Amino acid sequence: MNFMTQWVYSETVREHFTEPKNLWKKSENFEPNGVGEVGSLACGDQMRVGIIVEDDKIKDIRWLTYGCASAIASTSMMSVMVKGMKLSEAYQITPDVINDALGGLPAHKFHCSVLGDKALRAAIDDYLEKNNLDNPYKKQVAKVICECKNVTDQQIEKLVKTGEVKNLEELKQKTSYGTGCGKCKDKVADLFNDYMHLYGKEV
Amino acid sequence: MNREIYLDNNATTKMAAEVIKAMRESENVYGNPSSMHSLGREAAQYINDARDNVAKLLNCNSEEIIFNSGATESNNTVFHIAAQLIKQGKGKRILTTSIEHPAIIETVKYLKKEGLEIDLIPVDREGRVKTEEFKKLLSNDVCLVSIMAGNNENGTIQDIKKFSSMTHEVGSLFHTDATQAIGKIKVDCRDWDVDYLSLSGHKFYGPKGVGALFVKKGAPKMTFINGGHQENGFRAGTYNTQAIYGMGIAAKLAYQTLAFETDRLWKMREALRKGILEKIDEVVVNGCQEHCLPGTLNVSFERVEGESMLLMLDMKKIEVSTGSACATGSLKPSYVLLACGLPVEMAHGSIRFSFGRFNTMEDVDYVLEVLPPIIKKLREISTR
Numbered sequence: 001m002n003f004m005t006q007w008v009y010s011e012t013v014r015e016h017f018t019e020p021k022n023l024w025k026k027s028e029n030f031e032p033n034g035v036g037e038v039g040s041l042a043c044g045d046q047m048r049v050g051i052i053v054e055d056d057k058i059k060d061i062r063w064l065t066y067g068c069a070s071a072i073a074s075t076s077m078m079s080v081m082v083k084g085m086k087l088s089e090a091y092q093i094t095p096d097v098i099n100d101a102l103g104g105l106p107a108h109k110f111h112c113s114v115l116g117d118k119a120l121r122a123a124i125d126d127y128l129e130k131n132n133l134d135n136p137y138k139k140q141v142a143k144v145i146c147e148c149k150n151v152t153d154q155q156i157e158k159l160v161k162t163g164e165v166k167n168l169e170e171l172k173q174k175t176s177y178g179t180g181c182g183k184c185k186d187k188v189a190d191l192f193n194d195y196m197h198l199y200g201k202e203v
Numbered sequence: 204m205n206r207e208i209y210l211d212n213n214a215t216t217k218m219a220a221e222v223i224k225a226m227r228e229s230e231n232v233y234g235n236p237s238s239m240h241s242l243g244r245e246a247a248q249y250i251n252d253a254r255d256n257v258a259k260l261l262n263c264n265s266e267e268i269i270f271n272s273g274a275t276e277s278n279n280t281v282f283h284i285a286a287q288l289i290k291q292g293k294g295k296r297i298l299t300t301s302i303e304h305p306a307i308i309e310t311v312k313y314l315k316k317e318g319l320e321i322d323l324i325p326v327d328r329e330g331r332v333k334t335e336e337f338k339k340l341l342s343n344d345v346c347l348v349s350i351m352a353g354n355n356e357n358g359t360i361q362d363i364k365k366f367s368s369m370t371h372e373v374g375s376l377f378h379t380d381a382t383q384a385i386g387k388i389k390v391d392c393r394d395w396d397v398d399y400l401s402l403s404g405h406k407f408y409g410p411k412g413v414g415a416l417f418v419k420k421g422a423p424k425m426t427f428i429n430g431g432h433q434e435n436g437f438r439a440g441t442y443n444t445q446a447i448y449g450m451g452i453a454a455k456l457a458y459q460t461l462a463f464e465t466d467r468l469w470k471m472r473e474a475l476r477k478g479i480l481e482k483i484d485e486v487v488v489n490g491c492q493e494h495c496l497p498g499t500l501n502v503s504f505e506r507v508e509g510e511s512m513l514l515m516l517d518m519k520k521i522e523v524s525t526g527s528a529c530a531t532g533s534l535k536p537s538y539v540l541l542a543c544g545l546p547v548e549m550a551h552g553s554i555r556f557s558f559g560r561f562n563t564m565e566d567v568d569y570v571l572e573v574l575p576p577i578i579k580k581l582r583e584i585s586t587r
Binding site for chain 1: 509548
């Protein structure tokens with residue numbers, strides 16, 4: 001039997017997992033002007049991303065990841081994708097885009113790939129803040145509330161605003177929020193109630 | 204190394220050659236063992252043979268063995284019996300531990316929803332049941348106490364004889380899930396004096412999907428799966444003659460080789476434990492080292508996540524398992540390791556090596572050659 005047929009991940013994931021690109025090696029003395037760190041060891045994954053920004057572009061990038069194969073591969077893939085990219089573009093990178101580039105992760109592993117782009121944004125935020133530059137991106141970007149199903153605050157806002165969903169049950173049917181790890185449930189409920197109030201809908 | 208280094212024998216085992224041979228020989232025994240005619244009686248002979256073999260292994264009477272689909276069914280059956288007894292007013296509570304197999308933990312969750320009162324006995328850092336805490340929870344309103352013989356994850360062995368005796372002192376029933384202990388340590392229903400005991404064929408080189416429940420003569424029996432009159436009406440469903448016969452042969456083998464195997468497994472496990480501690484730093488060995496299933500070694504590696512290690516080892520043809528959340532799809536790592544007080548990040552970084560009869564010292568050497576560079580590589584990628 002071909003060994004690869006048993007591999008749960010795509011060939012691309014395997015490659016980025018076994019031969020990670022742009023890894024932050026202590027020996028090379030990489031000096032970033034923006035650093036971002038997200039996640040925690042307790043949660044099972046943590047990522048640190050360092051970037052060198054020049055002329056509003058990501059000139060170089062390095063990263064470290066504590067986590068499973070999906071987490072390692074998605075950070076590696078993200079680093080390859082954003083190298084040379086304009087900050088405005090890089091800021092828009094989403095877990096979906098990284099996931100597609102990896103040839104798709106198994107559904108239950110998707111939540112492992114959502115930290116890479118967040119670590120990058122944290123690094124860009126850090127760079128702008130350190131240099132006293134205005135951060136025009138932060139407000140524009142939709143915030144992912146449910147990581148497993150990739151449901152954003154903007155999406156919830158739109159569904160409430162248009163009246164497409166009238167309660168949390170309908171929101172769940174529409175977006176499948178909270179059906180993965182379930183840790184977003186309270187956050188979604190709070191946000192949902194806020195928007196309902198904001199747009200004058202009855203709960 | 205060209206072959207697979209299978210170190211996941213607590214998950215399941217490869218069937219022994221003797222078992223495969225016996226199952227091949229019995230594959231044309233198609234009569235229904237419950238039929239009265241000669242073909243049926245011929246098949247029944249195979250079932251009887253298996254029953255005698257399993258009974259001998261457990262040191263009990265053949266009449267005390269009930270064949271079924273495995274330990275999950277056995278555990279469900281025992282808890283079903285307790286639930287019925289409680290309904291009849293025979294006791295109010297069930298006690299079990301926080302580190303049982305999901306076949307019990309999930310059954311407990313279900314029965315709690317049904318309104319039953321079930322308390323979990325805590326374990327210490329080594330995974331051993333806290334006797335004092337158990338004493339506090341134990342009283343004559345307890346219907347059933349269920350404590351596993353050996354833990355599937357960290358290998359910790361409980362003092363079943365002591366706990367069953369304490370349980371009987373207050374007049375309650377005692378069950379042990381001995382699924383992981385069979386074939387690894389001596390399992391003796393008489394010496395332990397248990398009322399119920401669960402086992403699965405595939406954990407000791409027998410076929411999958413078949414197992415048994417020991418019910419001590421005189422202990423309450425109730426049907427969990429209704430239907431035909433198999434197993435004296437206690438467990439309905441046509442016998443899987445071939446599988447039951449195969450498990451019987453596996454039991455016979457386990458009986459014959461037990462002392463030898465216990466010693467061999469422990470030597471391999473200890474060689475691996477010592478080698479890992481010698482070659483890799485920031486390592487914690489989980490579970491109880493004094494009272495441990497001989498083939499089980501559970502180790503946590505700091506700053507490395509379990510699934511990554513598992514996959515890297517897998518690429519080197521070494522098969523293990525992990526208590527990391529990432530390998531299961533949930534967000535929480537092994538509840539067994541957490542119940543023993545292990546910090547969450549250390550549970551994420553745990554690997555279980557479980558040896559079996561087909562492993563050799565060569566396997567240990569190979570793991571010790573392959574593992575250190577994998578840990579080194581993953582630590583270089585790690586944020587910590």
